[in-house]
Amino acid sequence: MMPDDERGDTARAGEGRSEGRFVGPGDHADVAVVVVTYRSAADLGALIDSLRREAVAHRLRVVVADNDSPDDTLEVARAHSDVVALPTGGNLGYAGGINAAMGVVGDADAILILNPDLVVHAGAIAALRERAGRPGVGLAAPVIVDGTGDRTPSLRREPSVLRSLCDALVGDRLRRRPASLTEMVLQPAEYAVAHPVDWATGAALLVSREAATAIGEWDERFFLYSEETDYCRRARDAGIQVWFEPTAVVRHSEGGSGASVALAALLAVNRIRYYAKYHGPAATLLFHATAVLNELTRAADPAHRAILRTVLSPGSWSSLPHATSRAAAAPGAAARAERASNP
Structure with a gap:
């Protein structure tokens, strides 16, 4: 039988979760949720509301790492007294924002990175916690649906010269082509x-x-784009599996990073930079040529x-x-995070 004081602690923990509250920086969290923001004032509130519903069943800590948004993103985060609001000190990009947030996530069993x-x-x-906690697995990705509920x-797959060449020529047509001929995973069965x-x-x-x-x-x-390609490759190189979990679903409005020719060019260039990180000059030259062909077509x-x-x-x-800039909080510098408080 559980002692009375332990039963009381458990009850109090359950009561906190039933309110959809997030745990503070000094407490243990089942999951630390990291959200990197930039001009995200219009979207952030809906995400936080959905996380509160999940906080009934999990001890969540929510860290919003804001990349110097010119809008009211930080004010939206600060309106929640239990959200850790962290100005990163500049626009550090997605990878830089994640690294800044990781310095203040504290004691947590897992980190959930969300747009x-x-x-x-x-x-x-x-579902994601269960999947990532299995032996040999360390990363788990959910189904992503768009605003109409359609799966995206x-x-x-890992970029290769052959896959890049075929994708340049065919795009997302011929969806049943062999896995060796496309980086994209397009077949519904998968x-x-x-x-x-x-x-x-x-x-x-x-x-x-x-x-x-x-x-x-x-x-x-990788300021934006290819950072996840690199991170997942390094996971696999360390013997850690990345799994897709179809019972976990998130809805993505997309376009949160904005859309511009400069960002589209960065996407193309960072693919080349990523390939060069892991391959020699000759192979990289061929991969670069497929990127040129993609734009030519x-x-x-x-x-x-x-x-x-x-x-x-x-x-x-x-x-x-x-x-x-690089004015992010250092690991362990939770005191530099701004924990919002209501009047």
């Missing part, structure tokens, strides 16, 4: 069952504490012509969006 323009469906966190193709994957888009990803420690920081050379569109010019001119890559 601010998401809504978490009921039971998603439980969020899974990917979204119906749980299975290991090379990588998943970084909008929603749960990482066990053990996996996060083994993998280390996110690579900030779409050059009727003025945006793709602009991207083509950038891809062809490595000297211009430094002018693409990049981190503006």
Whole structure:
């Protein structure tokens, strides 16, 4: 039989969760939720509301790492007395924002990385925790649906010259082509069952504490795009599996990072940078050529012509969006995080 004082502690913990409250920086959390924001004032509230519903069943800590938003994003976060609001000190990008937040997540069994323009469906966190906690698994990705409820193709295979060449020529047509001929995972059957994957888009990803420690920081050379490709590869290289969990669902409005020719060019360039990180000059030259071909085959569109010019001119890559400063909180510097408080 459980002692009276232990029963009281359990009851009090249950009462806190029933209110949908998040645990404070000094308390143990089942999951620390990391949200990197930039101009996210319109979306952040809905995400926090969905996390409160999940906080009934889990001890959640929510850390909002804001990349110097010019709108009211931080004010939205500060309106919640139990949310850790962390100004990063600049626009550090997605990887930089995650690393800044990791310095203040505190004692947590897992870290759930979420885009601010998401809504978490009921039971998603439980399903991701269960999957990531299995032997050999350390990362778990959910189903991502759009605003109409349609499933989006969020899974990917490791980039290769052949896959990049075929994707440049075919795009998302011929969805039944062999896995060796496309980086995209397009067949519906592959979204119906749980299975290991090379990588998943970084909008929603749960990482066990053990996996996060083994993998280390996110690579900030990828300001935006390809950072999740790199992180998942490093997980696999460390012997940690990345799994897709179809019973976990999040809704993504998409476009949270904005849309521009400069960002589209950064996407293309960071794919080349990622490939160069793990391959020699000759292989990288071939991969670069497939990136050029991808834009050439779409050059009727003025945006793709602009991207083509950038891809062809490595000297211009430094002018693409990049981190503006590095004033993030250091590991253990929870006192520098701004914990919002109501009057």
